[in-house]
Amino acid sequence: MPLLDGPRLAPAYGGPAQRLVVLLHGYGADGHDLIELGRDFARALPTAAFVAPNAPERCDMTGLGYQWFPLSFRDPSEYWRGVNQAAPLLDAFLDDELARHGLTEADAALIGFSQGTMMALHVGPRRRRAFAGLVGFSGLLAGPRELAGEARSKPPVLLLHGQEDDVVPVALLEPAVATLTAAGLPVEWHRLPGLGHGIDEAGLAFAVEFLAGRLGSRAAA
Known part of the structure; x- marks a missing residue:
């Protein structure tokens, strides 16, 4: 089993981590795409360490960046196989x-973007501790049908979710909320409003x- 690793930020207050935030990047990206978000969160979470692991596979479509799993057809069965594999x-x-x-886990949070969100929503609720x-x-x-039982x-x-997202349609937001x-x-x-497939200030x-x-x-000590 390959080991994941990626860029890290130490707690802003200078002491040992009392909190942990894990950032999960999207398809074809890497940990460096998200790790700098930790500096925005650090203002509110000075005792938190941040880490953004690179996904386990090189992106098969571009050869650049990484993927949590391949995306060939972008259909629900592919997503389900992929999250279980990773x-x-x-x-x-x-x-x-x-x-x-x-x-x-009570001291930690997961943040995902795009394919990283799929991973966070799959793995998070299946951990024994919240x-x-x-x-x-x-x-x-x-795999929305599987969630309640697992x-x-x-x-x-x-x-x-951006209302103008042309990669992962915003219409998928409400079914996820309901499930x-x-x-x-x-x-x-x-x-x-006005946001495509990305993260904005709002x-x-x-x-x-x-x-x-x-x-x-x-409190930071």
């Missing part, structure tokens, strides 16, 4: 990172507020 690698990485810092929060930008929920924890979720809610996960969500502000409310309670 999940053990991400789970192992999360176990190692939490152990590295002496933390638990993460403090899951944030998904411009993604979708793979969810082992119920972390709070924030979903953010997550039916499985018992508390969900907040926002459509972002979405980032929602995400910072969401995680600050769930990870920001421990």
Whole structure:
């Protein structure tokens, strides 16, 4: 099993990590695409360490960047096979990172973009312990019919999606919200006017507020 790794940011306050935020990039990107977002979150979460692992495979379409799984047909069965294929690698990485810092899921959050959101929404609820929060930008929920029977924890979720997204249609947002809610996960969500397939300042502000409310309670020492 290949080991995941990627760029990291140490806690802004200068001491050991009391919180952990894991950023999961999209198809054809790498950890460097998202790690700098940690600096925006660090203002509200000064005791948090940030890590953005590179996905396990080189992107098969471009040869540049990485993929959590191949995207040939972009159909629901492909998404479902893909998240299940990549999940053990991400789970192992999360176990190692939490152990590295002496933390638990209650001290940690997952942030995903696009294909990274698929991974966060798949792995997060299937962990035995609930993460403090899951944030998904411009993604979708793979295998919605399977979630209720497989969810082992119920972390709070924030979903953010551009209304002009031409890669992952915004029409997929409401079914994801409905499925997550039916499985018992508390969900907040926002459509972002004028935004395509990306992350804008408005979405980032929602995400910072969401995680600050769930990870920001421990004071820096």
